[in-house]
Amino acid sequence: MIAVTVGQWALWIALAIAVYGMIASILGARQRVPELVQSGRNAVIAVAALAVVSSGCLLYLLLARNFQVDYVYQHVSTYLSVPYVISAFYAGQEGSLLLWLLFLAVAGAIAVSHRRDWNEDLLPYVGAVVSGVAAFFLFLLVTFSSPFKLLPANPGQGIGLNPLLENPGMIYHPPTLFIGYAVYTIPFAYAIAALATGRVGSGWVRGIRLWSLFAWLFLGIGILLGAQWAYVELGWGGYWAWDPVENSSLIPWLVGTAFLHSVMVQERRGMFKRWNVLLATLTFALCVFATFVTRSGLIESVHAFQRSPLGYYFLAFLFIVLAVTVALGIWRRQELASKREMESFLSREFSLLVTVLGMVGIGLAVLLGTLYPALAQALSGRDLSVGPAFYSRVFTPLGAAVILIIAICPLLAWGRSSPQRVLRAMLWPGVMAIVFGVALALAGIRPLYAVLGFAACVFVFTSVLVEFGRGWFARKRMTGESYPVAFVRLVNKNHRRYGGYLVHLAIVILAAGVIGSSVYKTSTTISMRPGESMQVQGYSLKYAEYAIQPTEAKQRFAVTLDVSKGNRSLGRLTAEKNFHWNIEQWVTEVAIRPGLVEDLYVILSGLETNGLATLEVQTHPMVTWLWIGGGLLFVGTLWAMWPRSEKKRAAGRAE
C-alpha cells in the first residue's frame, strides 16, 4: 500500500509547490529577483517530476490489480488483458484528470527549460501560468477526484472495463486527445506572458509555433482516432454523430486552426495581435471546456461521464482564464494595436482574416448547438435537443467556403496581388473542376450538391498541386537540377510552406470522404440460413458457419460470411453479438471489409439456435478516405514542424 501513500502525497506536495511556483515566478519577474525566477522554474520541473511519480504509482496499482483501491476496483478485473489494464488509467474521471496534469506538467517543464534570448522575459510568466493551471488540476485531484481512494476491504475481484471500451481505440484515442488539450496550455501561457510583459510583438508567436502545431496535430489525430472508434462501435451512431462530447473536441481544433493561420499574419505583417492573444486563450479555454463537458454531465451525451460537482469548478476556472486575458488585454491595448493597415481585399491578409472568421464562426456555431439545450433549459425551462440537421445545414455551406479559401489564399500575395495573376492561377484548377463535375454528373452521380462538393475538392486539390508544380519547374529551370533532385530540394527548402500544402491536400481528401460517406450510405436487412448465398449491393454473401458458445466473459453468437464481388473473393467476415456476463448486457461486434471505394459493414442483429441469422448489411462509401486524409495530415504537419539544420538555415539566410 506504499504506492497509495506515495501517490497521494506526491499530489499534495505538488499542489503546494505549484502554488508556490506561481507566486515565486510572478514576484521574481516583477521585482527582478533572478533567484526567485529560478526557484519558480524549478517548481515547474518539480511538479512535473511529482506528477510522473504519482502517475507511476497509479499505473503500478492497476498492473498489480490492487482491488482495495477504489479506482482499480472500478476499472480493472483479473481477466482484463494488460494493454487494457494500462488504458484503465484514463477510463475514469480521476485517472483522466491525472493524465491531463501529467501531460501539462511535462510540457510545462520542457517549455520553461527551453531558454533563449527572445523568451528570457516571458518565461517566468509562462512558468506562472503553467503552475497555476497545474494547481487547478491538482486541487481537483486531492479534493473531489482522488484516484487513490481506498475501499474498507479488498474485494478480490474488480468490476473491470466496460466491454464497449475494449477496443484499440481506447488505447490510442484518449491519450492522443489529452496531449493536444494539455499542450495547448503552452501557447496560452505565452499569450498571457506576452500581455503581462507588454512584449506582444512577433517574438512570442514565432516561439510557440512548434507548440501550437504539436497540440493541433495531436488534437486532430485524436479526433480522427475517436471517429474511427465510434465507426466500429455500433451504438455510437457512425464516425461522427454531432454528439456534444465529439463536438467539444472539434471546437478547440477549429479555433486552433484559426490560431495557426492568424499567427502567420503577425509574423509577416505585424497585424492581428489581438486575434492571436484572443485565439490562444480561446483555444485553451475550449480544451478545458471539452474536458468539462465530458466530466460535468451538464450536457446530454452518449459519451459523458456521470454528473459530478466538478463542473462548477471547471466553470469557475474558465471564467478566471477569460477574465485574466480580457483584463490584461485592456491594460495592453496600446501595444496590441496594429502598426500596419490592410491594403487590398485581394491580399493574403484579408483572405487569412476570412479564414480566421470562418473557422471561429464554425467553431462558435458548433459550440452554440452544443450549449443550446442547456441554455434553453436555463432561460426558458424548456427541454429540447439540437439534431444533426442543424450541424449539416451550418457546416455544409461554411465548410465549402473554407475549402474554397484553401485554394485561393495561397495564391494571394501579402499586401496586394493583381486580379489577373490570381485568375490565371485559377485557370487550370477551374478547368479540372468543371471537367470532373460534368463527368460525374453525366455518369449519373446525384444529388447535385454532392457533385458540386466533389468538384470543389478537385478545384482545391488541383490548385495545391499546381502550386507545387510551379515551384518545382521553376527550380528545375533555374538550377538545372534533375526533376527528382529539384523536387526534394524544393520541399526541403521551405518545410513550412510545403508541409502546409500537404495538410491542405489532407483536408481536401477528408472533405471528399465526408461528402461521400454522408451522402451515399446504404443499408439492407437480410435473413439467411447456413449455406445460403445472397446478393447485396453488388456483393455476394455466402453464409459459411455460425457459432453459439459460452466463454468465461460472455455468451458468444457469431456468423461468418464468405464475401466476394464478381469473381474476386474478398475474404471472410465474422459478425458477432455477445452477451457479457459481468454487465449483463449485449455487445455487438460489427464486421467491416474496408475498401478505397466503400466499406462493407455487417451487423448481426439476431441469431437463432438453428442458425437462422438476421443481418444488416451496410455500405459506407469513402470512409477510408478519412483515414488516408488523417495519415497525410500527420505527415504534412510533421514536415511543417521538422527543423532545418543550422547549416541550411544559415545558408538560407545568406541566399
Added chain:
Amino acid sequence: MTENKTNVPAQKRRSAKQVKFLAGGAVVVLIIAYLVFSSMQGATAAYLTVKEVKAASPTERLVRVSGTVIGDTIEWDAHNVVLRFELADDTGRLPVVYKGVRPDMLRDGATATAEGKMGPDGTFQATQILLKCPSKYEEKATEQATSR
C-alpha cells in the same frame, strides 16, 4: 467579436480604406450568424412527457420523450428488424416502435429517450433511441441507436 478592433490603428484615426475591410469582415460575420440562426429553426426537438406526446396531434415535428423501459413489453423481431417496447414516466405509458437494430443496452429498467413522431395508431414512431444505463458503469454508459 473583436474583428472590428483588429485593424484599428492606435491613433483613433480610421482611414476610409480600413472601414472597407471592417465592412468586409462584418459581412462574413453576418453571413455566418444568419446561417446559424436560420439553421436552428426546425432543427430542435422538444422533450415532452408521455401525456403530452399522447395529447399532441400527429405532426411533422420531431419530439423527444424519455422514460423507463418496461422489460415485459420488449418485443424484438430480429427477422424484420422491428423493435417494440413501452416507455413509462410519471404521466403514463407509451408504446414505441423502432425500425432498426435492437440497441444493446435496451432492457428492463433502463432509461431510454426516443426521438420521433406520434403515429396515427397511437404508437410512437421512433427514428432514434438513446439509452442511459442504470448500472454502476459511469463511462460510455449510454448508447445511441439511429435507424439508418
